Amino acid sequence: MVGASTKDRRQHVRQLWNERIVVQFVSSTHDRLPAGTVVRCSTKDVSPHGVGIQLDRQLPEGFLLELCVEISDHPGSFFLAGEVKWCRELAEGKRNMVGVELKERQTDDFKCWRGALDKRSRKLPRQ
Secondary structure (H helix, E strand, O other), X not given: OEOOOOOOOOOOXXXXXXXXXXXXXXXXOOOOOOXXXXXXXXXXXXXXXXXXXXXXXXXXXXXXXXXXXXXXXXXOEEEEEEEEEEEEEOOOOOOEXXXXXXXXXXXXXXXXXHHHHHHHHOXXXXX
């Protein structure tokens, strides 16, 4: 497990949410995960300041990402920046669940992201 703390440190309510996401690695780890690498994966839960994503590789705590999130009931995409806070291997061993804290909260895309979440949270049950 990358990221030793298993304590839930969330400050915001999260929503179960399965959407497509494209992740570009900003950090790199000794050419194993070169900066600029792009992978497609999916969200599993979201909150105003974080995203839980599932992908086929482990990412170290502190790893920087650029995220392009598409929401099925919203036109266009959101371009967000984030930092890996934890990474946990899933039971099947081929996938990893990664907790990402969103950064750069003053951007227009981040403000639109918050608005889309607020709108959607009025429609969906909370978890």
